[in-house]
Amino acid sequence: MKRLTQLGVPVGIVLIIVMLVVPLPAMVLDLLIAANISGALVVLLTGMFVRRPLDFASFPSILLVMTLFRLALNVSATRLVLADGYAGKVIDTFGHFVVSGSLVIGLIVFAILVIIQFVVITNGAGRVAEVGARFTLDAMPGKQMAIDADLNAGLIDDDEARRRRQEVAAEADFYGAMDGGSKFVKGDAIAAIVITLVNLIGGFAIGVGSKGMDLGEAIHTYSLLSIGDGLVSQIPALLLSVATGLVVTRSTADEDMGTDIVRQLTRHKMPLRVAGSGAIALCLIPGLPKLPFLVIGGALLLAGSRVDESEPSAAADAESAPAVPQDTPEQLVADIQVDPIGLELSADLIDLVDPSAGGDLLDRVKALRKKVASDIGVVMPPVRTRDNLELPMKTYVIKLFGVEVARGEAPPGTVLAIGEYLSVLPGTPVKEPVFGLDAKWIPAELRAQAEIQGITVVDRASVVTTHMADVVRTHAGRLLGREDVKLLSDVVKQTHPVVVEELLAQLSLGEIQRVLQNLLDEQVPIRDLVRIFEALSLRARETKDAEALTESARGALGAAIVQPYVSDGAVHVISFEPQLEQRMLEALRPTEEGTVVAFDMETGQVVLTELARLMVEAENQSVHPVVACAPQLRGAVRRMVQPSLGRMPVLSYRELTGSAQVRSVGVVTGRLSSVGAAGLLA
Known part of the structure; x- marks a missing residue:
């Protein structure tokens, strides 16, 4: 057939x-x-x-x-x-x-x-x-x-x-x-x-x-x-x-044409009654045949008398009238909720989301959600994209929970050129929003010329998407909610039910969420949830301290945590002198946010200055180092270096064991002179 x-x-x-x-x-x-x-x-x-x-x-x-x-x-x-x-x-x-x-x-x-x-x-x-x-x-x-x-x-x-x-x-x-x-x-x-x-x-x-x-x-x-x-x-x-x-x-x-026509013509009584009365009234004209008009008029009046317009009109009014918002608690709660992630565009950037103008930003954002899920193991919330007429022209804003966390520019009709020899191209010099590289917005028609000169050229949608990806990865811990943890645990339970049941018998979802947030805050992917949950189950028998649980999870992920920092088969490490490390262990103090190294201001400044110097020296040799210390110190050292050294990774010796060859690029002694420290910080 x-x-x-x-x-x-x-x-x-x-x-x-x-x-x-x-x-x-x-x-x-x-x-x-x-x-x-x-x-x-x-x-x-x-x-x-x-x-x-x-x-x-x-x-x-x-x-x-x-x-x-x-x-x-x-x-x-x-x-x-x-x-x-x-x-x-x-x-x-x-x-x-x-x-x-x-x-x-x-x-x-x-x-x-x-x-x-x-x-x-x-x-x-x-x-x-x-x-x-x-x-x-x-x-x-x-x-x-x-x-x-x-x-x-x-x-x-x-x-x-x-x-x-x-x-x-x-x-x-x-x-x-x-x-x-x-x-x-x-x-x-x-x-x-x-x-x-x-x-x-x-x-x-x-x-x-x-x-x-x-x-x-x-x-x-x-x-x-x-x-x-x-x-x-x-x-x-x-x-x-x-x-x-x-x-x-x-x-x-919802219906075929015949049903629609009959239903709509017979919805109200008054038109049928008036039409029937008019047809009968035509019989008063001399010479017109009366029987046809009497039959038609009587049929219309009969149809009008049988129309029940109460329910249809009510339904029609319900369909045609706009919904009146109700001041119910549920409605008010829905109105005050904020979006986890929001992207606001100025009026002249609407073309980025207009497919008829070649805009594919929304498609890229959808692809970004899949990319983030595969990279760090977090389901990125939907991105609410809207225009904002109050923004300056060529500006976009990225918000988390209604609060602006990043802002950038994407001038229409331009592309972003990144690299050397930018001075030969016309345009507006800027800093690339993610890595802070020297860049310049150049006219789109000069793209081919810039690529011939070896300059990296990025279109506007890619700039916005890359910036958003960086924001999401940086704030992934904030975006991981309790419902997300429940969803992730349910997914793991389908293949490893015993692991999840044992974990939930010892830790609440809130305690698991805190550990996963700690991992994400330090750019550690949580894709391998099975090993993370197994490590948490073992350590939860001894303590429910979030920092201790986090270190246990990091120990289970060891090689996966170190892998991003491996270069030429080796991890380049900045470590602490044993005497300094012992002093740091003795200076550990618990706080609500976790343990900290309670050094005096001068000693802490010396340690941070020497760390900064060693990091700059390593980067000048095209090496990206990590800080290594004892597992008990790792969390406290991370809190100490984060304000001044930003994203510098801090690993424990246990995480480095057996993962790759370890090469030392410097040792922090903590014995710099006050003058030298002040000069370096300046």
């Missing part, structure tokens, strides 16, 4: 082409004319029963095929009329019975059908199709942005967003095709007039010149056949024109 459906239409089109050049017997022509009229009727009824235009998306193609089929029948009928003076029973019947054998009646009926089709229906349907195509194309960017906004807000999933985008694209394609398809109908009406005139003139010439008929006989014979052929063609053409108008004027609804 599937094979037949695949071959049916192509074979049919080939046969239509054959009909244009191969004469058909009158019996076959009768059969095809009947098929043409029946097919047009099926198309018309299908157009009435669809609930939305896209349910009949193949209509433009059907319209073209049916038009070609009808023109092929015209050619075949013309060939028989001119050659034999007979074109089958159907055309003969239309020429004699339908128009009562009168040339004048036939011409008038044919002219009326052509005027109805060409002037009224075809022009109206063509105009509606043209306007519908224009409005649909103009509305595409807004519809796509609404879909992306719903997706970013988490209201729909990727599959639903993909389905809606395909529907928007299909709708645009449909109305564009209908705009062209309506021209087929208009051209077909013109062709019908021309073909009928050719048949009349050609028939007269052949009848008088070739077959020896007198003028009256030739006119009677060929005019009736020509008019019959024209009527046979115009009836299905009129049906298709009506179907075109029905489809392009059909709005999306």
Whole structure:
């Protein structure tokens, strides 16, 4: 069956082409004319029963095929009329019975059908199709942005967003095709007039010149056949024109056209009562027949008396009236909630999220969510993207929980050039927002020239996405909520139920969340949750201190934590002199935020200054070092170096064991002179 459906239409089109050049017997022509009229009727009824235009998306193609089929029948009928003076029973019947054998009646009926089709229906349907195509194309960017906004807000999933985008694209394609398809109908009406005139003139010439008929006989014979052929063609053409108008004027609804029309016309009592009373009042006009108006008026009054408009009107009002916000506690709570991540764009950056202008920022943000999940093991919350007219031009702002955490610029019509030799390019010098590299916003048309000179060029959407990725990774601990921890534990439970059950028997979700947040704050991925949970289960038997639990989890992840810092097969380490490390252990003091090294200000400044000097020396040799210390000190050292040295990683000796070769790039002694320390800090 599937094979037949695949071959049916192509074979049919080939046969239509054959009909244009191969004469058909009158019996076959009768059969095809009947098929043409029946097919047009099926198309018309299908157009009435669809609930939305896209349910009949193949209509433009059907319209073209049916038009070609009808023109092929015209050619075949013309060939028989001119050659034999007979074109089958159907055309003969239309020429004699339908128009009562009168040339004048036939011409008038044919002219009326052509005027109805060409002037009224075809022009109206063509105009509606043209306007519908224009409005649909103009509305595409807004519809796509609404879909992306719903997706970013988490209201729909990727599959639903993909389905809606395909529907928007299909709708645009449909109305564009209908705009062209309506021209087929208009051209077909013109062709019908021309073909009928050719048949009349050609028939007269052949009848008088070739077959020896007198003028009256030739006119009677060929005019009736020509008019019959024209009527046979115009009836299905009129049906298709009506179907075109029905489809392009059909709005999306939950019911078919007949149900919608009856339900909407009979929704209210008053219009039916007034119409019925008006029809009965016409009986007062002298000379008008009273029975038809009495019957129609009585039927309208009866229909009006049976309409129950209470429920339909209430439902209609509920559908048409905008929802009135209720001051319920639930509504107020929903209004005051803030988005975990927000991206605000100035007015001139809207093109970044407009697909019609080539903007793909929303697609990149969706890809970023997948990238973050695969890199650090955290499900990034949906990003709410919106415009902010209060922002300065060319500015974007990244917010976490409604608070601005990062801001940048992405001037329209430019790209960001990063690298050396930027002075040869025009543009605005800036700092790259993530790594602080020297950069310059240059005109987009100079991109190729900059790349030839070995300069890295990044488009605006990539700059914004990279900046957002950096913000998310930096603040991943803040973004990890209690519900996220529950979701992650449920995922692990599907494959390792014993691990999760044992862990939850000893620690609450809040305590697990605190440990995972500590790991994320130090840029440690939490993808390997099985080993993290196993380590926490073992250590939780002894203590529930978050810092101790974090160190146990880090010990289980050892090699994975060190891997990002391995260069040329080795980890480059800055360590502390044993005597200094012993003093630091003795100076450990517990606080609410964890243990700290309680050095006096001068000693702490000396240690930090020497760390900074060793780090700069290593980086000047293209080496990215880490600080290594005893496991008991690691958390306290991290808190000590974070304010001044930022992202400098601090690892414990246990994490370095067996992971890679360890190379020392310096040892902190803590014995710098006060003068030297002050000079270095300056």
